[in-house]
Amino acid sequence: MNYLFRYLIHLCLLKIASLSAVVDPKLSRIWGPGLYGDKIVMPARYFFVELVDQSNNSIRQNYKLINVVIDGSTKTKKPCRLYTNILDRKDGSFIVRYKLYETCSYLKINVGYENDLLADSPYIINNDVHIDECLCPKKDVDSFLEQWDCGAVPPLITHRLKEFGQINWETQREQLIKQFDKPHSVSLCHYIVKNNQIHRKCYGKYVGFNMFVDNILLSLSRKVVLPDTEFFANLGDWPLSTHGMHEKYPIFSWCGSTDSYDIIMPTYDITESALENMGRVTLDILSVQGNVEGTWENRAPKLFWRGRDSNKYRLELIKLSRKYPDLFNVSLTNFFFYRDEEDIYGPKSEHVSFFSFFDYKYQLGIDGTVAPYRMPYLLAGGSLVFKPESKYFEHFYKDLQPNVHYVPVKEDISDLVEKIQWAIENDEEARKIAMNGQKFVNRNLLPKDIICYHVHLLNEFSKVITSAVNDFKDMETIPQKKVMDCDCSDGIKDEL
Numbered sequence: 001m002n003y004l005f006r007y008l009i010h011l012c013l014l015k016i017a018s019l020s021a022v023v024d025p026k027l028s029r030i031w032g033p034g035l036y037g038d039k040i041v042m043p044a045r046y047f048f049v050e051l052v053d054q055s056n057n058s059i060r061q062n063y064k065l066i067n068v069v070i071d072g073s074t075k076t077k078k079p080c081r082l083y084t085n086i087l088d089r090k091d092g093s094f095i096v097r098y099k100l101y102e103t104c105s106y107l108k109i110n111v112g113y114e115n116d117l118l119a120d121s122p123y124i125i126n127n128d129v130h131i132d133e134c135l136c137p138k139k140d141v142d143s144f145l146e147q148w149d150c151g152a153v154p155p156l157i158t159h160r161l162k163e164f165g166q167i168n169w170e171t172q173r174e175q176l177i178k179q180f181d182k183p184h185s186v187s188l189c190h191y192i193v194k195n196n197q198i199h200r201k202c203y204g205k206y207v208g209f210n211m212f213v214d215n216i217l218l219s220l221s222r223k224v225v226l227p228d229t230e231f232f233a234n235l236g237d238w239p240l241s242t243h244g245m246h247e248k249y250p251i252f253s254w255c256g257s258t259d260s261y262d263i264i265m266p267t268y269d270i271t272e273s274a275l276e277n278m279g280r281v282t283l284d285i286l287s288v289q290g291n292v293e294g295t296w297e298n299r300a301p302k303l304f305w306r307g308r309d310s311n312k313y314r315l316e317l318i319k320l321s322r323k324y325p326d327l328f329n330v331s332l333t334n335f336f337f338y339r340d341e342e343d344i345y346g347p348k349s350e351h352v353s354f355f356s357f358f359d360y361k362y363q364l365g366i367d368g369t370v371a372p373y374r375m376p377y378l379l380a381g382g383s384l385v386f387k388p389e390s391k392y393f394e395h396f397y398k399d400l401q402p403n404v405h406y407v408p409v410k411e412d413i414s415d416l417v418e419k420i421q422w423a424i425e426n427d428e429e430a431r432k433i434a435m436n437g438q439k440f441v442n443r444n445l446l447p448k449d450i451i452c453y454h455v456h457l458l459n460e461f462s463k464v465i466t467s468a469v470n471d472f473k474d475m476e477t478i479p480q481k482k483v484m485d486c487d488c489s490d491g492i493k494d495e496l
């Protein structure tokens, strides 16, 4: 009897335990640049929270929302205005973002779970936490890189620069302009950064995208005194300095290819989403992680894809899906390149929110005209990414490992069906690769990493230029849009 009674109590306790996870508040982890708001100035700051149990294992189910209170005060001891946003990744981890509307001279970050404070909460910053509009550049690039914990120079930068050795613009500048001043096919801007001022002159008919290069340069110049430098930025999709040409030109491009020499910068898309984090752009590398509906287990085991008809293999994908309707939910959203074939590959589909891509387990990073600039977001969403081989790449592709972070497929996607079937049969392995892809993004492609990459690039590039840097009379000087009057002193204040 006694035994049965104990058994029943035991069952009961088991039931309670399985309903609600037991979080160990001290072992749970909090990390990220947002905890160092005085040192790392961004439009929106962020940090991560991960719940773990007493055995230090991640809690992935049956947990409650964390509670976060971030408050602070201004120099005049008024509460400072800020906005906090919690993104639940549905896997026991959270991203917390906060955006300041004014400089705080004191900030307290409290992260709790039920009645407990997590990890080392509260985090107190007894120092100015500036808004991004402050013009408070650090004097020296190396100390900026250190303060931001930017790490080593990315190998792709070193590798591409090695092709050029030293760069003397006196001998190359005119030749480059002559070669690429083709207003109908090339959009190119010549930039001079001198005394932390940005000057530019553009060539081409469609140069509106120069705003993306302007924006990152302006943002950087508020954070660090940029080294004087001179460069050309290609605003088009295709790299320009192709292998067949007589000369190699060190042109900055958003998309690289294995048959060109262009020096790769993070795409305008991921750069803008880093700068506009919690601003007017709703899709960014962090929001995509918090706006997915289901965990891996709840996602449909199909490959989901939407996009334009900008590549013949995208048409091939439609064909495949008709042969294997159980494996695919794919359609074209727009006909432009193959307008005559809409009857065959249509009908085009309604717009689908990017967040709902992740109602499905499998995603496809297939080229459009060049590399698919949605690749970072696909990886961030926690689904498994299939990536066709291609000569085109973004700044981070070389660091992705096949079958670790994504599943490679042939350029003509002839083995895609087979690979999807593998994923269905090996669900746990597929899930692991998907999680690794997401981890990669969180280690390499967050707003801080994108800003670091640009600083490394400009810094390394400036080192190989041997010609003097001077702005030209016919260049436009790009002003800061709304600089705030900020007290930039670096000094640590006395304890309050």
Ligand SMILES: *[C@@H]1O[C@H](CO)[C@@H](O)[C@H](O)[C@H]1NC(C)=O
Pocket: 027, 056
């Ligand atoms: C808990 O696990 C993390 C890694 O998962 C490790 O870094 C940390 O040291 C562990 N903590 C303890 C107290 O074992």
Ligand SMILES: *[C@@H]1O[C@H](CO)[C@@H](O)[C@H](O)[C@H]1NC(C)=O
Pocket: 329, 352, 356, 359
């Ligand atoms: C394909 O996906 C869309 C968007 O999630 C959904 O509305 C539609 O029902 C799906 N089609 C099929 C055949 O499952």
